[in-house]
Amino acid sequence: MAARGLRPELQAPPEIFYNETEARKYSQNSRMMEIQSKMAERALELLGLADEDSAFLLDVGCGSGLSGEMLTERGHVWLGIDISSAMLTVAAEREIEGDVILADMGDGLPFRPGTFDGCISISAVQWLCYANKTGCSPPRRLLHFFSSLYACLKRGARAVFQLYPQNADQLELISSQAMKAGFSGGMVVDFPNSTKAKKFFLCLFSGGSASLPKALGDEDAQEGVQYTSSRLRYSSLKGKSMKKSRNWILEKKERQRRQGKDVRHNSKYTGRRRKSCF
Template identity: 65%
Template sequence: MISIQQQLSERAIELLALPEDTPCFILDVGCGSGLSGEALTDQGHVWIGVDISSSMLDVALEREVEGDVILGDMGEGMAFRPGTFDGVISISALQWLCNADKTYHNPPKRLYKFFSTLYSSMRRGARAVMQLYPENSDQLELITRQSMKAGFTGGLVVDFPNSTKAKKMFLCLFTGGAPQQLPCGLGTPGANPQQTQAAFTSKRERMQRIRGKPPKKSREWILEKKERRRRQGK
């Protein structure tokens, strides 16, 4: 599961099409234990994560993720200043807004509240990429309709559409600015056959050198982590 989460996170970041070698400020919606945030950190970006589960955020803090994490319900909106973020990712979280977990929950209203406040919090020309597992076509249509109603453009990117096991869906949304073309899904006509998750390796190492941080799991990285834990009394 960890490996799949990392692959989905890296693919979502790839679809964001962020400028190379430039750290960006990213929002991770439904950040959970911080696995997707680690992918952002590895590529040199600064991030804030929002999740409804306090227990998952506790795990993120125990794992000493480098992003800030906030307890919040995405269906109640994103309470950030206008134009704050250069991009947004979300892994396996968006479909939960289609459920009415409480009697007063109204899925269409909660989706619109989320998308409208998210749109406001992003700078113009930025992208939001959200990997999701819709239960059916009706859920997918509801999500897409509410996102467009909130002002987004874009659409669905499907990787490996003809594979039952490898098929993945990403809602790729744009906030205006210069016209943007919807990316091709992997395994579809027009997709780059050389495009794989391994393409991130050189970029990660380059960004780490720029930031002056030792590569993850290296001797220097381990010593720094030990020293940080000593200071925390652990």
């Protein structure tokens, strides 16, 4: 049984922690599904892909396909890898549209050079900071992973990793190994002054240099994506999905405004369900 309050990474290796019970619980939790979807959408935004293009993307630590569903929804083709066979079994049962393979990212990625147009990863890369076996070297595994990722991305492609670092040392370790592998880039921290809403995204560029995307700040937290207030609402949903709700629609419209899109003005009717005529 998982110890309450203890980070999953400190309890067991990922292939053991995410057993059949934990995999199903993770994939059926409506709050977790909503958070995973939001983080995947933000990671996709940070990739900076053209809206009209359909890209071939890699999802590292894809789990049961929650983040991949966002990629499919946006018209992209994707392939996911995960070390948990239980998670991939749930993904198959959910009939996701992406292809998945069982693999340990710390052993390197088994793909041909220049295969992918981009990469996202949600809540996965920090697992490589822990030595779960005798002789396991986190710095070596991180470097092996980032080196193989650099090789299988097209030049100029981006990789975006949402992660939950335990401390500043982990952030430094992960970032430094990525740079050693050839990447440029850095950390984008959304809502840096919020304890609950703060999110870390490592944005990496393969080939050339580019300026880091703008982080979401406190002014956006009040006018756009309100992570804290949204989380309070999840407790009253009793398992129902937030998708297509008023709050979900307002957040999506705000993200589209930041992307320069023409979006209709918000009103008291935004997100209101219309009565059926039948």
